[in-house]
Amino acid sequence: MKKKYSTIKLVSLFVGSILTVSCNDSFLDRYPIAEISPENSFKTADDLRLYTNGFYEQLPSIRNIIDADLKTDNVLYSSIPEEQRSHERILPSETGSGGWDWEDLREINLFFDNYQRCTDEAGRDKYEGVARFFRAWFYFDKVKRFGDVPWYETVIQTGDTDLLYKARDSREFVVSKIIQDLEIAVDKLGDERASDQVTRWTALALLSRVCLYEGTFRKYHTELGIQGSDTLLQKAYEAAGRVMDESGYTLYSTGNPDTDYRDLFASTLKEDEVILGRRYSLTLNQMHNVNYYLTSRTQRDIGLTKDLVDSYLQLNGMPFTSKTGYATMGFYDEMQSRDRRLAQTIRSLGYQRIGGTATLLPDFAATMTGYQLCKFLSDETQDGDGASYQDVAFIRYAEVLLNYAEAKAELGIITQDDIDRTIRLIRSRVSMPNLDMTSANQSPDAVLAALYPNVSGSCQGIILEIRRERRIELVMEGFRWDDLVRWKAGKLLEPHFIGMYFPSLGEFDLDGDGAPDLMLYTGTAPSTTAAQSVEIGGVLQLTEGDHGNLIGFKDNTKQFDESRDYLYPLPTGDLLLNENLVQNPDWDK
Numbered sequence: 001m002k003k004k005y006s007t008i009k010l011v012s013l014f015v016g017s018i019l020t021v022s023c024n025d026s027f028l029d030r031y032p033i034a035e036i037s038p039e040n041s042f043k044t045a046d047d048l049r050l051y052t053n054g055f056y057e058q059l060p061s062i063r064n065i066i067d068a069d070l071k072t073d074n075v076l077y078s079s080i081p082e083e084q085r086s087h088e089r090i091l092p093s094e095t096g097s098g099g100w101d102w103e104d105l106r107e108i109n110l111f112f113d114n115y116q117r118c119t120d121e122a123g124r125d126k127y128e129g130v131a132r133f134f135r136a137w138f139y140f141d142k143v144k145r146f147g148d149v150p151w152y153e154t155v156i157q158t159g160d161t162d163l164l165y166k167a168r169d170s171r172e173f174v175v176s177k178i179i180q181d182l183e184i185a186v187d188k189l190g191d192e193r194a195s196d197q198v199t200r201w202t203a204l205a206l207l208s209r210v211c212l213y214e215g216t217f218r219k220y221h222t223e224l225g226i227q228g229s230d231t232l233l234q235k236a237y238e239a240a241g242r243v244m245d246e247s248g249y250t251l252y253s254t255g256n257p258d259t260d261y262r263d264l265f266a267s268t269l270k271e272d273e274v275i276l277g278r279r280y281s282l283t284l285n286q287m288h289n290v291n292y293y294l295t296s297r298t299q300r301d302i303g304l305t306k307d308l309v310d311s312y313l314q315l316n317g318m319p320f321t322s323k324t325g326y327a328t329m330g331f332y333d334e335m336q337s338r339d340r341r342l343a344q345t346i347r348s349l350g351y352q353r354i355g356g357t358a359t360l361l362p363d364f365a366a367t368m369t370g371y372q373l374c375k376f377l378s379d380e381t382q383d384g385d386g387a388s389y390q391d392v393a394f395i396r397y398a399e400v401l402l403n404y405a406e407a408k409a410e411l412g413i414i415t416q417d418d419i420d421r422t423i424r425l426i427r428s429r430v431s432m433p434n435l436d437m438t439s440a441n442q443s444p445d446a447v448l449a450a451l452y453p454n455v456s457g458s459c460q461g462i463i464l465e466i467r468r469e470r471r472i473e474l475v476m477e478g479f480r481w482d483d484l485v486r487w488k489a490g491k492l493l494e495p496h497f498i499g500m501y502f503p504s505l506g507e508f509d510l511d512g513d514g515a516p517d518l519m520l521y522t523g524t525a526p527s528t529t530a531a532q533s534v535e536i537g538g539v540l541q542l543t544e545g546d547h548g549n550l551i552g553f554k555d556n557t558k559q560f561d562e563s564r565d566y567l568y569p570l571p572t573g574d575l576l577l578n579e580n581l582v583q584n585p586d587w588d589k
Helices: 010-014 045-058 062-071 103-117 121-146 171-188 200-220 229-246 260-266 290-295 306-311 397-411 416-421 423-428 437-442 446-451 460-473 480-486 572-577
Strands: 274-278 392-396 498-502 506-508 518-521 532-535 540-542 548-552
Touching: 045 103, 045 121, 062 290, 062 392, 062 480, 103 121, 121 171, 121 200, 171 200, 200 229, 200 274, 200 392, 200 397, 200 480, 229 397, 260 392, 274 397, 306 460, 306 498, 392 397, 397 416, 397 423, 397 460, 416 423, 416 437, 423 460, 437 460, 446 460, 460 480
Parallel strands: 518 532
Antiparallel strands: 274 392, 498 548, 506 518, 540 548
C-alpha cells in the first residue's frame, strides 16, 4: 500500500500544464520551487488558483477521448479489445494497476486539508468549488469502472492503517458523495462562461451526466436491486435544465449544415457550445498526433461499423434501415441523402480535407471497414506525428440537451415541447427534420428495438430514438462504452463487427464516376486501373467468403460475460495487500 500512497512531491502538484492555465496565467506567476509547501502556501486566492490549475491535467487527452470508443460497437480496428473477449481476459496483478490508482485523488484531498489557510473567503469558495468538481470527476470514473470503491476525503498518511486497509464503500454511498460535491460546487462557483475552466455550468453539466448514468444504470441493472433510479433521473434533467435556462450556452452554428458539425471538432474550442475542453497550441508547442493517428497506414486502421453507419437517418428523417435492400447497398448508394453528420464523420462522397481541394475516397489501407473516420481531422499541415493542435471538448451543450431529453423519457414524462427544446436544436444544426414523439412511440423502430430489447413501455419509441441521436451526435467522443454499460447492452459487443458490402471480388466504382476505384482480390493481385487494391484473406475477409461485408478477425471468438463484464476487476496485488478488499463478482472464478 505504501506505493499507492507514497508522498507526492509538491513540486509536481503546483507545476500544472500550460494547456490548462487561462490566458491570464503564466509560468512566470508560479512560486519558486524551493518555497512550495503547505506551510507557506494555500494562504491566498492566487495560491489556490495556482494549485487547482494542476487538477486540469487529470482530464483526458484528445487521444484518450477517441480511444474510449475503440472498445465499443462503433469501431472495428486492428485488434479485438479485451472488453470483447471475456474468456481471454487476464486479471491485473500489479498494485495500483488496471485503473485502481489513487494519486490524483491525493492531490485533490491535499487541497482540502489545507485550503482553509486562505483568508480570502471569495477565493476560498471559488477554488473549493473547482476542487469538488475534480473530486467528483475522479470518483465518477472509479464508480463506472469498479462499482464500490473506498471513499477518501483527506490525505492518507503512512500510519493511517484504518484508512489504508479499509473496505470499499457502496456505490450508492459514493454516488451520493459525488452528487454532494457537485451540488456544493454549483453553489460555490461563479456563473461566468469559460470553455477551459470549471464554472457553475461545468458542475451542473457533470451533475446531469452523473445522475443520468447512475439513474439508468440502476433502472436497467435490476439484478443489483439498487433503489433511487427515479430520484437520480429527476436530478439529471433538473441540472441539465438549469444549464439550458440560465447559462446562455447554445449550439455552435454558422448556418452551414454541411460543415458546422465538422468544424466543431477540427479547430479551436467553440465558446458558444463547449462547456469544458482542453486547448492545444502550435505557438506554445502543445501538440498531439490525432491527424497522424487517423490517417497513417501504420496506426490502428480505425473503421466505423456498418451498424453505426446504418443508424444515421435519411435526410427526410426516416430510418435508413427502412429502405429495401439497405443491408446490401454499395457505398455510393448508401451515402445518398443521409443525415449530414455522416459525411462530417466519415469520408463520404465528395469528401475534401479542410483547406484542401482534392476529392478523396476512403483509404482502405487506413481503415478496416471502409468507413474511415474524419471527425476531429484538421488540415493536412497537421498530419505529422505529434503535429496536430486542434482542441478537444469534454462537455458540450449538445450532451446536456441529450441528457435532459433522455432523463425525462426514461421517467415517462417527456413531451413534444421537451423534444423541441433539445433534439430539434441538435438536428437543426444539420438541417434535419425534428423528431416527432407521437410517431416514434406509435411505431418504434424495429431495428433499434432489436438492439435494445430491455426498453419497453409507452415511451419505448422515443427512448430508442434518443439513443440513436446520442450515438450519432456524440460518436467517438468517449460516451458509447458508458452508454452500453448503463443500458445493460453489453451483448452488442459479441457479434463480429462488419464494414462495407461488396457483392463479389473484383473492381468497384465507389463514387459513381464510371471508373474503378477499388480492387478486392485473393491470392496474387491482378492488374487494375483502380487506385486501391485490398487483399481478402487473413485478418480481413468478406462475411460470405467471396462476397458480403468486410469483416475482421472472423475466426476469433468474441464474448461478453453479463455476470461480470460491466465492471472491471481489482488488481490481485491490492487484494493481497488489503484483505478487506473483495474482488468484483465472478472475476475470481
